[in-house]
Amino acid sequence: MIIAEQKPLEEIREMLGDAKKVMVLGCGACVTICFAGGSKEVGILSSQLRIAAKKDGKELEVIEDTIERQCENEFFESVKDKMKEADVVLSIACGVGVQTIAELFPDIIVLPGLNTTSFGRPKEPGVFAEYCGGCGDCILDLTGGICPIARCSKSLLNGPCGGSENGMCEVDPKTIQCAWHLIFEKLEKMGRLDQIEKINPPKDWSNSMSGGVRNIVREDLLEVKLES
Amino acid sequence: MKSNSNLEKVFASGQLAVTGELGPPKGTNIKVIEEKAKHLKGMVDAVNLTDNQTAIVRLSSIASAKILLDIGLEPVMQMVCRDRNRLAMQSDLFGAVALGVRNMLCLSGDHQVFGNHPQAKNVYDIDSVQMINMVKTMRDDGKLLSGDEIDGEFKMFIGAAENPFGDPFASRVPRLAKKIAAGVDFIQTQCIYDMERFKKWMEGARARGLHEKCFIMAGVTPLKSVGMANYMNNKVSGISIPEDIIKRMKGVPKEQQAEEGIKIMVEQIDELRKVEGIKGIHLMAIEWEHRVPELVERAGLLPRPKFD
Numbered sequence: 299m300i301i302a303e304q305k306p307l308e309e310i311r312e313m314l315g316d317a318k319k320v321m322v323l324g325c326g327a328c329v330t331i332c333f334a335g336g337s338k339e340v341g342i343l344s345s346q347l348r349i350a351a352k353k354d355g356k357e358l359e360v361i362e363d364t365i366e367r368q369c370e371n372e373f374f375e376s377v378k379d380k381m382k383e384a385d386v387v388l389s390i391a392c393g394v395g396v397q398t399i400a401e402l403f404p405d406i407i408v409l410p411g412l413n414t415t416s417f418g419r420p421k422e423p424g425v426f427a428e429y430c431g432g433c434g435d436c437i438l439d440l441t442g443g444i445c446p447i448a449r450c451s452k453s454l455l456n457g458p459c460g461g462s463e464n465g466m467c468e469v470d471p472k473t474i475q476c477a478w479h480l481i482f483e484k485l486e487k488m489g490r491l492d493q494i495e496k497i498n499p500p501k502d503w504s505n506s507m508s509g510g511v512r513n514i515v516r517e518d519l520l521e522v523k524l525e526s
Numbered sequence: 527m528k529s530n531s532n533l534e535k536v537f538a539s540g541q542l543a544v545t546g547e548l549g550p551p552k553g554t555n556i557k558v559i560e561e562k563a564k565h566l567k568g569m570v571d572a573v574n575l576t577d578n579q580t581a582i583v584r585l586s587s588i589a590s591a592k593i594l595l596d597i598g599l600e601p602v603m604q605m606v607c608r609d610r611n612r613l614a615m616q617s618d619l620f621g622a623v624a625l626g627v628r629n630m631l632c633l634s635g636d637h638q639v640f641g642n643h644p645q646a647k648n649v650y651d652i653d654s655v656q657m658i659n660m661v662k663t664m665r666d667d668g669k670l671l672s673g674d675e676i677d678g679e680f681k682m683f684i685g686a687a688e689n690p691f692g693d694p695f696a697s698r699v700p701r702l703a704k705k706i707a708a709g710v711d712f713i714q715t716q717c718i719y720d721m722e723r724f725k726k727w728m729e730g731a732r733a734r735g736l737h738e739k740c741f742i743m744a745g746v747t748p749l750k751s752v753g754m755a756n757y758m759n760n761k762v763s764g765i766s767i768p769e770d771i772i773k774r775m776k777g778v779p780k781e782q783q784a785e786e787g788i789k790i791m792v793e794q795i796d797e798l799r800k801v802e803g804i805k806g807i808h809l810m811a812i813e814w815e816h817r818v819p820e821l822v823e824r825a826g827l828l829p830r831p832k833f834d
């Protein structure tokens with residue numbers, strides 16, 4: 299899933315400027331799971347905006363709504379009229395959701411209420427950890443199912459570096475586990491330590507963002523669309 | 527000879543090699559390099575030029591290496607994976623070799639969060655193991671990573687760092703083996719204070735014959751004060767200073783702590799050079815370049831060998 303977190307309230311208020319009517323639009327997918335942009339957060343953020351406006355003596359109407367997914371066209375049907383009534387739509391979906399609105403509704407001003415951070419999962423209550431770097435060339439078969447691209451601070455393919463201490467990464471010893479420590483222990487348990495001494499060659503980054511924007515075009519599915 | 531560098535010749539002659547380290551200035555003031563180099567001349571076989579160490583912008587290691595060559599000192603040019611992709615690395619390596627650099631050290635590099643540009647985008651296109659192998663291919667096959675042929679001669683003595691004090695400990699000998707398999711010629715270790723752990727690591731290396739497959743240099747840094755000892759122990763990841771060393775530093779008045787630090791260093795060097803498989807000492811006298819003549823003298827590392 300996509301992990302995101304809400305922008306600071308002050309930053310959001312600054313973005314909203316003098317808008318009189320704001321629609322806060324949540325998303326029922328990933329950002330609901332990570333407690334950043336679901337219907338609950340729509341309610342809380344809307345209240346915060348109303349209170350802050352009132353405190354400053356500013357006129358502000360806030361409309362609240364949440365759709366199932368902001369990344370797909372079909373889910374906007376039920377809210378599109380309400381969206382058009384507002385001066386701005388504050389989307390608290392991931393960056394994909396914000397851009398879907400911008401593309402589908404060119405006349406609507408859409409603003410991002412979240413910072414989208416990573417591909418990850420809710421590891422434990424309150425902890426949303428990064429797991430995948432979206433590099434386009436998965437090597438989890440070589441690393442005991444632990445991704446060094448996303449989970450090593452230096453994305454090393456032949457770690458661990460010297461900055462690993464007690465299983466933690468020096469970049470933030472409180473929150474970041476050393477991915478290569480985990481990989482080493484996992485391979486050791488699997489009886490595959492021979493793997494740790496194999497030199498992983500330089501990675502082909504052309505499948506990552508380094509190779510340019512990645513749009514997958516599936517000819518087989520295109521044909522289906524034409525036939526229907 | 528792979529590089530014909532002075533450092534390679536010292537190793538080849540079977541004598542204990544000594545390298546020093548020089549931190550380039552945070553600016554264009556070449557005099558800083560000239561001043562520090564003055565103290566190192568004749569005292570060490572080659573001098574490491576750090577590459578934006580601790581992720582703080584400094585005069586480049588390539589330019590510093592050239593300045594050193596002009597003064598008549600042999601450089602070990604450090605290169606980190608943090609700031610350059612494979613294109614920039616290979617291009618800069620052409621430049622370094624063309625300017626006469628013959629030793630280098632391949633490093634991952636400190637993460638930029640520790641430096642003066644924590645907002646920077648890092649590179650890490652290839653890692654230090656891959657860099658070693660890339661440079662070896664450039665030297666031995668005359669080819670770039672892409673397979674393209676190199677126009678001209680490419681000679682380089684390839685070094686890397688190893689940290690026996692990083693975790694997990696069991697990964698540290700395999701990682702040395704990996705760097706050797708990638709083609710490393712010499713290793714400089716992280717500064718050693720925990721002698722017990724270091725010896726255990728060397729034991730593991732010897733058990734696999736790794737000490738005969740590359741030249742291992744033991745890293746040493748003299749402690750200037752108890753404050754420095756505490757800082758390195760607590761703040762620098764992968765360095766642990768045993769309690770008895772800290773106690774020794776604490777046990778003398780402030781103005782005698784530097785002297786105590788030197789005494790400890792001399793004892794460490796005496797002990798390290800007796801460890802089977804140690805082929806050199808890498809002396810990192812951090813911002814203490816002017817004390818190096820005294821340090822190497824007292825450690826019994828003089829005179830340095832000379833070759834025609």
